[in-house]
Amino acid sequence: MNLLDIANSALTSLWANKLRSSLTVLGIVIGVAAVISLMSIGRGAQASITERIQSLGTNLLFVQPGATSFGGIFFGQGSASTLTLDDAYAISDPTAIPSVSAVAPELSTFGDIVFGRENTSTQVLGVTTEYLDVRNLELSTGGFISQGHVTNRSEVAVLGSFTSETLFGLRDPVGQTIRINDRRFTVIGVLDSEGGGPFGQLDDQILVPITTAYYRLASERTTQGDVTVNLISVQVEDEDLMDQAEGEIATLLRLRHRLTSEDDFTINNQQDTLETLEETTDTFVMFLGAIAGISLLVGGIGIMNIMLVSVTERTREIGIRKAMGATRRDILVQFMSEAIVLSIGGGGIGVLAGIALSRLIDGRTLLGQNFETVFSGDIVVLALFVSAAIGLFFGIYPAVRAARQHPIDALRYE
Amino acid sequence: MIVLEGVTKVYSLGAVQVRALDGVDLSINRGEIVAVMGVSGSGKSTLMNILGCLDVPTSGSYSLDGEDVGSLDDDKLAYIRNRKVGFVFQTYNLLPRLTALANVELPLLYGRGRRQRRQRAQEALERVGLADRMRHKPAELSGGQQQRVGIARALVKDPAILLADEPTGNLDSRSSEEIISMLIRLNRDEGITVVVVTHSPEIAARTDRVISMLDGRIVDDTPVDRDR
Numbered sequence: 136m137n138l139l140d141i142a143n144s145a146l147t148s149l150w151a152n153k154l155r156s157s158l159t160v161l162g163i164v165i166g167v168a169a170v171i172s173l174m175s176i177g178r179g180a181q182a183s184i185t186e187r188i189q190s191l192g193t194n195l196l197f198v199q200p201g202a203t204s205f206g207g208i209f210f211g212q213g214s215a216s217t218l219t220l221d222d223a224y225a226i227s228d229p230t231a232i233p234s235v236s237a238v239a240p241e242l243s244t245f246g247d248i249v250f251g252r253e254n255t256s257t258q259v260l261g262v263t264t265e266y267l268d269v270r271n272l273e274l275s276t277g278g279f280i281s282q283g284h285v286t287n288r289s290e291v292a293v294l295g296s297f298t299s300e301t302l303f304g305l306r307d308p309v310g311q312t313i314r315i316n317d318r319r320f321t322v323i324g325v326l327d328s329e330g331g332g333p334f335g336q337l338d339d340q341i342l343v344p345i346t347t348a349y350y351r352l353a354s355e356r357t358t359q360g361d362v363t364v365n366l367i368s369v370q371v372e373d374e375d376l377m378d379q380a381e382g383e384i385a386t387l388l389r390l391r392h393r394l395t396s397e398d399d400f401t402i403n404n405q406q407d408t409l410e411t412l413e414e415t416t417d418t419f420v421m422f423l424g425a426i427a428g429i430s431l432l433v434g435g436i437g438i439m440n441i442m443l444v445s446v447t448e449r450t451r452e453i454g455i456r457k458a459m460g461a462t463r464r465d466i467l468v469q470f471m472s473e474a475i476v477l478s479i480g481g482g483g484i485g486v487l488a489g490i491a492l493s494r495l496i497d498g499r500t501l502l503g504q505n506f507e508t509v510f511s512g513d514i515v516v517l518a519l520f521v522s523a524a525i526g527l528f529f530g531i532y533p534a535v536r537a538a539r540q541h542p543i544d545a546l547r548y549e
Numbered sequence: 550m551i552v553l554e555g556v557t558k559v560y561s562l563g564a565v566q567v568r569a570l571d572g573v574d575l576s577i578n579r580g581e582i583v584a585v586m587g588v589s590g591s592g593k594s595t596l597m598n599i600l601g602c603l604d605v606p607t608s609g610s611y612s613l614d615g616e617d618v619g620s621l622d623d624d625k626l627a628y629i630r631n632r633k634v635g636f637v638f639q640t641y642n643l644l645p646r647l648t649a650l651a652n653v654e655l656p657l658l659y660g661r662g663r664r665q666r667r668q669r670a671q672e673a674l675e676r677v678g679l680a681d682r683m684r685h686k687p688a689e690l691s692g693g694q695q696q697r698v699g700i701a702r703a704l705v706k707d708p709a710i711l712l713a714d715e716p717t718g719n720l721d722s723r724s725s726e727e728i729i730s731m732l733i734r735l736n737r738d739e740g741i742t743v744v745v746v747t748h749s750p751e752i753a754a755r756t757d758r759v760i761s762m763l764d765g766r767i768v769d770d771t772p773v774d775r776d777r
Binding site for chain 2: 451
């Protein structure tokens with residue numbers, strides 16, 4: 136028998152039992168459609184998480200001071216004051232590390248802010264000019280801290296959108312004078328709203344020149360008189376150069392700090408964070424797919440069930456075919472092909488149904504959740520592959536039973 | 550052509566052993582038409598199954614067309630059935646979903662020689678006088694017509710031997726006569742070897758030779774004397 140004969144014979148006998156065949160196919164259709172739509176939803180969630188992280192820039196390295204411990208008590212990452220503004224300038228020196236495109240050191244402290252009768256208490260972040268670019272921020276009004284402001288320790292401030300609203304309401308803050316810890320600062324700009332991020336509420340903060348923060352606001356000073364920083368964000372030219380840049384920064388800092396054993400700083404890679412998160416969400420997507428896969432499995436059991444019934448019903452046909460010279464293999468192929476036609480047919484319809492369903496869900500709000508779906512070809516390939524495999528797996532036992540029938544017994548079967 | 554020597558077939562039904570065939574020696578020559586008679590349980594169906602390579606003897610030897618087929622495996626037996634044996638059944642055993650033509654094509658689906666399938670099946674149906682019924686399904690045909698489709702299916706691969714197991718058992722006398730005449734004509738005109746199981750002495754009298762069976766043995770084997 137050639138392939139055409141096999142397909143023809145399978146379709147003919149399935150067509151003879153239309154209702155039964157279509158119900159069996161429906162089991163697979165539902166399974167495949169569930170796999171595709173659930174995995175698209177999962178991929179959609181994954182994409183929106185990744186997008187939020189990427190909006191921060193994936194080519195960032197974060198250098199933090201090491202942990203301090205005092206009398207055996209561990210104070211956590213970044214509690215030491217071992218990084219200085221000069222370290223940041225050294226990293227940004229293109230002759231030292233060419234792959235670094237921008238460096239934004241920051242020093243965070245807290246301050247009481249007063250404007251007129253309004254007051255608030257929030258994070259005051261000492262930054263340099265590069266901060267705006269490196270952190271991908273936008274100004275909604277006014278200007279940003281300039282190099283001159285940093286050099287002159289100017290008492291100027293850029294407000295986060297939430298802080299601006301707290302202090303000024305709908306009035307324009309630019310040019311107004313506020314008090315931070317009883318020092319007068321001129322507001323020169325306001326940031327665009329960023330929403331919540333993985334690094335805290337970015338809208339509720341005040342940015343000032345880093346030197347001003349250190350000399351005028353911060354409570355701690357180093358003995359050497361260097362300006363300390365809490366965090367240095369380093370922008371690398373290319374994502375591929377991240378590892379190289381990380382190594383070079385570490386070497387540079389070890390030299391500058393004259394370290395021989397343990398590092399007094401740590402470097403975190405935005406790419407690593409993203410990868411970890413992607414691994415986690417991948418597991419989540421696979422988990423969703425596996426749950427939907429259970430219904431596919433049930434559909435496969437349906438195929439096996441109906442094929443077993445079919446083999447029993449057609450025992451006489453098997454006997455006739457064997458008397459006419461059909462080998463075991465011929466009979467095996469015949470019944471296997473019916474099972475596979477059922478499963479692949481169901482898989483095909485299921486793919487279309489799944490695509491339609493994920494299109495339908497995309498961008499809609501269901502049960503208070505906003506769903507986004509991302510559909511891709513690999514899910515289709517996976518679903519088709521799994522449904523074909525299920526047809527093979529669940530079709531083989533009935534087919535083997537059919538092929539094993541003894542021709543005489545099969546011919547006599549009533 | 551067909552040579553059976555000491556063929557014995559033993560079935561085990563639970564603890565009981567049934568000797569369906571008990572040392573059968575038989576030879577049938579090419580071009581003969583032979584009737585097999587006997588009460589039910591006499592072993593004639595078992596003999597037919599072994600002749601048709603649907604089953605193998607427990608002991609003894611069977612050679613068909615010069616080939617020892619007594620101890621072949623399932624696939625080889627399927628091949629022999631496909632190439633050398635044509636079956637005609639009492640209940641026709643046509644596949645109800647297929648047309649007459651597709652039923653006749655069935656043996657051509659298996660084994661070698663798939664070329665010109667449709668044409669060969671059409672020719673076979675023409676030989677049995679059903680050229681105008683090719684597209685009909687078995688349910689749309691009379692009993693006699695269905696049996697003729699059965700004969701066409703048996704003939705389509707030009708078998709060495711045609712085995713008919715009570716081919717007229719389910720037919721009225723007119724259709725019976727048609728079928729028997731056809732089998733005899735195929736034997737006389739085309740030289741096909743025919744073995745027919747029958748209960749009817751009239752049919753047996755029209756063959757060359759009558760074999761009578763009882764309890765798994767051949768008790769009588771006489772040529773038909775046509776002059777009497």
